[in-house]
Amino acid sequence: MEYNIIFAGVGGQGIITLGKLIGAALTRQNVNVLMAETHGLSQRGGSVIVHMRIGDVKSPLVPMGEADLLVGLELIEAVRNLGFLSDSGVKVVNDYIIRPSVPNVKIPSRSDLVDELHRTGGPTYLARFTELALELGNAIYTNVIVLGAITSLGIVPKLTYETVVDIVKGLRDSENNLMAFERGYKLLKEVGVE
Amino acid sequence: MEAEKILYLLGNEAIAYSSVEAGLGFASAYPGTPSTEIVETLAKLSKKYGFYVEWSVNEKVALEAAYGAAVAGVKSLVAMKHVGVNVAADPLTTSAYTGVNNSFVIVSADDPSMWSSQNEQDNRYYGLRSYIPVLESPTPYHIKDIVLEAFRVSERFGHPVLLRTTTRLSHLRVPYSFREPVREVSPPEIVRDPARFSVIPAHARRLRGDMLRRWSRIEDYFSSAWFNWVEGEGDKLVITSGFSYSYVVDALNRLGLEDVKILSLSGMIPIPRKLIIEAAKDVKKVLVVEELEPIVETHVKSILFDEGINVEVAGKDYIPLVGELTLDSVVKGIGAWAGLEVEKSISQPKIDLPVRPPAFCPGCPHRGTFFSLRKAVNRSGLKPIYSGDIGCYSLAVLPPFQMQDTIVDMGSSIGLANGFSHVLPEDHIVVATIGDSTFFHSGIPALLNAVYNKAPMLVVILDNRVTAMTGAQPHPGSGYNINWEKSVEVDIKKIVEALGIEYVIELDPFKIRDSEKIFKDAVEYVKRARKPAVVIAKRACTLLIVAWARRRGIEIPIYTVETEKCIKCGICYNNFTCPAIYPDDKGIAHIDPALCVGCGECVDVCPTKAFKPVKEWSEEFKSLWW
Known part of the structure; x- marks a missing residue:
């Protein structure tokens, strides 16, 4: 068994925490799960990718074209990393754009980015996760809402509702985080696949 | 005794937990990516398990402090990034002359691909040039065994050991089984022995001979120890150095190559000469897969030449010299070496994407x-x-x-x-x-x-x-x-x-x-x-103040734009580039409430005073700054 996930986003969005929560949940299930973080010298603002490999493997980086799941916390970063996705790879993407802090930067339109998403791999689940987090009071809940959405798809081996809830309960601010998780868990049934 | 606990740990955290299991008594470091979390984690464990830990002012001082503790008979560890070893190279070099009275483990966290560094120097060379043995974990699952071994080798030979890790190994996460250590604390005592520890020329000349004799014993040990092994059978041999073993195993599986045996060297310095001769004497060709410099490759070539073993040895002809290894690059390299076609087409986005370099945080x-x-x-x-x-x-x-x-x-x-x-x-x-x-x-x-x-x-x-x-x-x-x-x-x-x-x-x-x-x-x-x-x-x-505020439930201030005052000059988003400020289609500035932390720097930046607070600084928020 081998299952590969790429998480992509912007430093500060809680992408490493998202990976950690999934890794911790799978560890409880006695699954071999490796996670690798690739980011540069700064803590914030730059592109961040997290690789996750589940199963009988030893090296932690997902080969190009072999991710079964791409989780994008930001549209530009999701599109930037489509090359990792396999032909049937699933996409769970936050409908949210963060402008790079670069003078006079030109950013592609939302519709061009969404078209690119559809051009590669398998089904796309696109939702306004950050907007929902702000409704819950803070953008920091984005990643836990996404965690709920991923869990609800039932595609990551052994990532069950019960185990993940158990992990989320152990977080600081667990009441709000559980609410965020439940919101995400129900969400994709509402928006459906695009 | 408590049973084993399964934790999901960062490689650096695993190094820290393993050091505690090894009976660590002293740890020091100057922070530097990708090494920082080792001593940071040890700090969190220090009270419970009763050992000393400090941030030192620089790597030289950190290394000297840990060296001193080991001379005084305490198991010690010092951690630093690869370029930190340059700062500490003076005492590092001489520590191999004197040796130590208990374990002295120097962790060098190298940074192939320069994710957060000015160069990608390969610190296995420090082991080679300083007569200090080098150990590196072959897989994410061997971190504990290798750390425990580093402490054992150091104690057994009374000699410093360099534990090498890399960004990839330090910053991956892996299930880790933690066993509560049984700590035997015997009070350290200093044995004043200037003939050994005061390296005046007369002493140093004698110590160099002692060091070379120790080195030869360590080399013998490295040729028979469990952490250097041969697996598989075939007339082709792949030799790995440390973590490159993981890539090689995954790559051979992927390529379906079965007539290849692997010599895995987790202790590659000193070069285990006897083991290399044994593994290479009956094969048709050899490939050395190692990250960065051709250190093992050069030695293998020289050893086989000396021994008159006529076999083709390749290395950097197939394996990149620059940057970290990836499964893709190792599959490609081994494939080419074995004469297999390995081609892969990757879809590229059809639109231009803006680069996103890291930037100063909002409020920096x-x-x-x-x-x-x-x-x-x-x-x-x-x-x-x-x-x-x-x-x-x-x-x-x-x-x-x-x-x-x-x-x-x-x-x-x-x-x-x-x-x-x-x-x-x-x-x-x-x-x-x-x-x-x-x-x-x-x-x-x-x-x-x-x-x-x-x-x-x-x-x-x-x-x-x-x-x-x-x-x-x-x-x-x-x-x-x-x-x-x-x-x-x-x-x-x-x-x-x-x-x-x-x-x-x-x-x-x-x-x-x-x-x-x-x-x-x-x-x-x-x-x-x-x-x-x-x-x-x-x-x-x-960033720190905002984290503290969140943890204590203190409200974070936010600013906004009085858009009718905005003259679209762009100073705030093009010359000042606060990530929380962005222009709309017409060039009017807006503040993203998800990013703003209310520093108020934008107020003086704006020529028309268009920025104003929505939530002012509370007394509680003010009190966090020092």
Whole structure:
């Protein structure tokens, strides 16, 4: 068994925490799960990718074209990393754009980015996760809402509702985080696949 | 005794937990990516398991402190990034001459691909050139075994051991089974033995012979120890060094190559000569797969030549010399070596995507400092050269600031400025920018040199109260020790004055207009007096303050734009580039409430005063800054 996930986003969005929560949940299930973080010298603002490999493997980086799941916390970063996705790879993407802090930067339109998403791999689940987090009071809940959405798809081996809830309960601010998780868990049934 | 606990740990955390299991008594480090979390984790465990841990002021001091503890008979560890070993190379080298009285493990966290470093030097060379054995985990699942082995080898031979890790190994996460250690604490005692530990020439000549004899015994051990092994059968041999084993195993599975045997060397220095001869004598060809430099490859070639074993040995012909290995690059390399076609087409986006380099955080005091400094320098009419340094402020190398013309190593800002200021004509202004932690690390001697030799330069010390880039560790100026318990708070201004600087002044980077005036005066002083001046831009790391506020439930202030006042000049989003400020289609500025942390720097930046607070700073929020 081998299952590969790429998480992509912007430093500060809680992408490493998202990976950690999934890794911790799978560890409880006695699954071999490796996670690798690739980011540069700064803590914030730059592109961040997290690789996750589940199963009988030893090296932690997902080969190009072999991710079964791409989780994008930001549209530009999701599109930037489509090359990792396999032909049937699933996409769970936050409908949210963060402008790079670069003078006079030109950013592609939302519709061009969404078209690119559809051009590669398998089904796309696109939702306004950050907007929902702000409704819950803070953008920091984005990643836990996404965690709920991923869990609800039932595609990551052994990532069950019960185990993940158990992990989320152990977080600081667990009441709000559980609410965020439940919101995400129900969400994709509402928006459906695009 | 408690049963084993399964944890999901960062590689660096696993190194820390394993060291505790090994019976660690002393740990020290200067923070540096990708090594920081080792000693940071040890700090969290230190109270429960009863050992000493500290942030030292630089790697040389950190290494000497741990070396001292090991001479006094205590199991010790020192951790640093690869370039930190350069700083500590002097005592490191001689520690192999004297040896130690208990385990002394030096962790070198190398950074292939230079994710957060100025070079990708391969520190296995330090082992080779200093007669210090090198161990590196072959897989994520072997970290504990290799760390325990490092402590054992060091204790058994009374010799330092270099435990090498890399960004990939340090910053992966893996299930880890922690066994509560049974700690036997025997009180250390110092055996005064100057014939061994005072390395005057007469002693050193004898010690070198002793060291070489130890080295030969260690080499014998490395040829028979469990951590160097042969697996599989075939007439082709792949030799791996440390973590490259993981890539090779995954690559061979993927390629379906079955007639290949692997010699896995987790202890590759000293080179286990007998093992290499044994593994290579009956194969048709050999490939060495190692990250960065061809160290094992060169030795294998030389050993087989000496032994008259005529077999083709390849290495860097197939495996990249630059950057970290990936499963893709190793599959490609082994495939080509074995004569297999390996091609892969990857879909590329059809639209242009903007690059997203890291940027100063929203509310970062450095943004304000560089903004006001640039204005003051530009208005002086002098030609600037900005001598930069290692820290978050290195990001000012990028647009819109472009105010880091040189960045070389820790402390190099004032160091190189000592040269610039004596050779550039008087229509220039030399500006050295250095962080607080970097100033303590190695800026002080360089500034003393500038005073002594009357080097005209403006030194800006960006004091954000912590070692911010590596995740906000306290340092001598913070007033706290490694566990955030109150300690001495060393005053940078007093140090600067004591060094003999006559012009020194502090400013608050959030007050842009006031700061510009202070920089203007300081530039004029340097021009007039032809001596160094120091400005200390003092304001705590906003990221840390915001994290503290969140943890304590203190509301974070937010600003907004009075859009009717916005004249679309773009200064805030193009020249100041706060990530929380973005333009709409018409060029009118807006603030993203998900990113704004209410620093208020934008107020002075805007020519029409269009920014105003939505939520003001509470007394509680103010009290967090120090």
